[in-house]
Structures are given as C-alpha cells and as structure tokens.
Amino acid sequence: MLSVDSITKTIIRSLNWPSDGETSFSSKPTPYRICKDHNLSPSSVYQRWNELFGNGYIKKVLFLPSERLVGRFSVIIKGLGLEDAMNISSLGQNAYFLEFVHFGHVYASRGTFSNIVRGGDAVSVELIAPSLDVAVRQAKLLMSNFDLQGRVIGIKKGNLEVKKIKIKHERIIPSVAYSDLISLSVAGLASSIGLSRKVVKRELDRLVSEMMFYAYPTLNQAAFRDLSLYMLVVHLFSSTESPEAQKKIMSLPTVADRFLLYRKDGGFMMILLYYESIGEVDSLVGEISAIVKDFIVLTRFETYFNENVTFSRYM
Secondary structure, X not given: OOOOOHHHHHHHHHOOOOOOOOOOHHHOOOHHHHHHHHOOOHHHHHHHHHHHHHOOOEEEEEEEEOOOOOOEEEEEEEOOOHHHHHHHHOOOOOOOOEXXXXXXXXXXXXXXXHHHOOOOEEEEEEEEOOOHHHHHHHHHXXXXXXXXXXXXXXXXXXXXXXXXXXXXXXXXXXXXXXXXXXXXXXXXXXXXXXXXXXXXXXXXXXXXXOOOEEEEEEEOOOOOOOOEEEEEEEEOOOOOXXXXXXXXXXXXXXXXXXXXXXXXXXXXXXXXXXXXXXXXXXXXXXXXXXXXXXXXXXXXXXXXXXXXXXXXXXX
C-alpha cells in the first residue's frame, strides 16, 4: 500500500513541471533535484521514487505538447460508463487522433457543467483536431465502433495559439512529443536526430520556457486502488483572471493539503486530488463554490492515454 506522506506528495507534485521560474529543460524533475530543492534526505527520496516508478504507481511521465503546439479539444459523451470508456480507449491503435479517455462519476457540478452533465457517470475524450466540429465528428466515429448511444457535447476552448508559433528546428518537436520525459536526454536526442547538443539544448529550453511542453504523469490507477482519487475541473473564463483564480484555487485548504497533480489547458484547470473520507470532497465543493461558478467534481476518476496518438500541429 502506498503511503501518501510528505515525501510522496513532494515527489508527485514535482511532476507538475515546469512551474513558475523553471525555464530550462535541465530543471525537469529528478530525485537529485527534489532533494536539492526541498532539502530532503537522498535515501528517503530515492527509495520512494523507486517505489513509485518501480512498483508501477507511475507508468510514465509524458513530455506533452501544449495547446500552443496542437489543436486539442475535449468532448463529453453523456450516457456512457466505465466499460464504454475502456472500449473507446482500446481503439487507440487505429485512432491516431485520440489522445486521452477520461471516466468519472459526477459528484457535484455548477454553471456550464451542470447544464452539460446532470449526475451519473461521465466519459470525456481529448482529441487532436483542426477544429471543434472535427473533434465532435471524431468522437461520434469512436462511438460507432461499438454502436454506443450517447450525446456528444464539444467543449469550446480558448486561447488557441497554434498558428502563431514558428519553430526553427521543426524535427525536434515530433521527436520529443509524447516521449518519456524522465529518460529523455539532450545527448540522446542530439544523436538520434543529428543535431549538436548545443542546438538541441537551446531548443528544448525554449520549448520549456515558452510553455510549449509540460510534464504529464500517467498513473496506473489499479495500483492506486487503496487511494481514493478524484478530479476537480474548473473553467477559467478569461486569460486576465486565470492567474489570480488559479492562485486562489491552489491555496484553498482542501486543495493545498490533498492535491497531487494539476494541469491548465485551453482555459480549463484540472486538479487530481485524493481523499481519506468523503467529507473532504464535500469540503472542497464548499470551498470552490465560494470562488468560481463553473466547475465539476468527478469521483472514481480514471484516465487512459493512447500510446498511438500522432503528433500534428494543424498549421
């Protein structure tokens, strides 16, 4: 059974990378950096790191392209359950546009989310597409493989900047997209694509500093069976209020104590937390309701990553 003590939380939270002030590829999370940054015992950190990765709690830390590089859209499918989510995820080998499949039980929702999903289970997919309309058609195509009947609802995302980005060394990006961040190295990448280490380091640093990539840990949720995970998704309405809202959300008592991972993408903030009693989830709902009006809380949360997703910038 995994012990979620301060060292475990520090290690998992270090995978929320890059955080403020981290602008170089060399700042990526490693046991050495965690010990140095948090003044922790190397033996304790290395032991817990090896437990998390060696025992399969964390399967992989993806080097995930952000929405500044790809057209990523979320689609909610009402009326489906966990088995349906697993079936859709099994199509990954032939569905090059499918990035993630998420499942959760709707515990609470407010605002737009309450209009979209009213209780029950929720399945959502994240798709790489040139437009929301195409993403909705892709979701319907996935369902048709199993003759599933569900209502497809596309979620419009803001701040898409794909067309504004120009990359000097284009071949670096598809080489690192969705790769294993922990094993990814400047020397290894330079050797595989035939560029100098200096050029590769400079370009990787730029990808990190301009938030074109970030870490995305994929968890073996079966291994976390003794830990109750749940997800908070908040709609951050505008880019001007987003930083302030994010700061308030992360400082909420329940979030600050129990969060493990977070991600901000396309005007939405997603936070993975754990609870020891269901009352903690109720506390979170009360705390978040005082700050934002548009959110959803999903218990029994599970997610599946498609290893066969194809990187595409849709320029």
